[in-house]
Amino acid sequence: MSGHGDPIKMTAGRGAPLKGVAEVPGDKSISHRALILGALSVGETKITGLLEGQDVLDTAKAMRAFGATVMRHGPGEWSVQGVGVGGFAEPEDVIDCGNSGTGVRLIMGAMATSAICATFTGDGSLRKRPMGRVTDPLALFGARAVGRAGGRLPMTLVGAAEPAPVSYTTPMASAQVKSAVLLAGLNAPGQTVVIEKVPTRDHTERMLRGFGADVTVEQTPDGTRITLQGQPELVAQSVAVPRDPSSAAFAVCAALLVPGSDILVPGVSQNPTRNGLFLTLREMGADIEFLNPREEGGEPVADLRVRHSELTGIDIPADRASSQIDEYPVLAAVAACARGTTVMRGVHELRVKESDRIDAMARGLEACGVRVEEDSDTLIVHGLGPEGVPGGATCATHLDHRIAMSFLILGLASQQPISVDDGSPIATSFPVFEDLMRGLGAGIVRANG
16 A cells, blocks of 8 residues: 555556646745744744645644644645744644655754654655664754664654754765754754765755854865854744746656657746756756746746757766755656666665665666666666657556656656556645646546546
């Protein structure tokens, strides 16, 4: 079973060129952070463009459980009446974060330096994911965690009654770990420091400044050094959430693969820690124009015009991995339709996402007739060129929304339709995916109604 209800088998096949405007939803990473920082602020934070996928809705529910007043006023329009830094109340029940690794790890950070206790759980996929990467640095503040073997959910976290500031060097490139430590540092005295050897998405640092925190970022010989002055009074803000580049990736890649396609994807975040996919696609030969560059909600955005392109495989450097980590599954689908070989390096983090994404994509691509190679840190796809992927398979999604959507995109360009065994997890991050893609002309259907 999927953990999201009954499995939904979905199939995608060739059809007409994709045309029109793809209004992708708000950025998931920023949506999570807007709710959490709104809950930690004084006053009413107003949010527009909030992603209303299940992952974000679970974070909204969690903020209510910790004492914030969270209300929906219309599509994407929400308000959060915060309780202030250190003001979280102890939840009366278990916090269920569903499928969201970002949600649970950031919430753990936000509560870890308050003298309260909370128990966290999630769906079958989330309960397999390691939490030690977050609970280990939170223990340095004085928090205590008890969970299943291997540091997995369900897990109870006891916040530090007298937290100490921390200086922490992240052992892996993870914005979730960095953000959890910074959120914990809000209620610790003095300065909390995070050092990243490889930069990751910086939405937390940007948004903390926007809410009034003293955050500095400097480049040092040891890496990027982020310093937060603890115990600020965060002030409620109005947050306009830009459109999610990780969601835009599916429409963009589909248009590149389907002959004759020409679409516009407006208002997509171009944060330099998130735009690696678009740079990679252009290096492969993609016809992508960045129109009307501007700033929305403190984030750089642009409108993307995308036309069908014949692509060539490339060797993608490891230092780009963090800026496109969530897009590798759909990039692997694109690589299968490119001419020549695409080498994706430095992708070990994909092993511990909602699924082992390297394994999931490799096995699915093989089932579709594409030759792949892999090791712990690399995925190599031997492209078959335009119209060269046989397809005709049913691919396992492993409860992973990005795996499901990636194989459906591949199905739009393969010789035979491609099915996925369960598309229900798509609702966690991109609830309008089917309607949006069908609106562009994509042939995506549910096999069971």
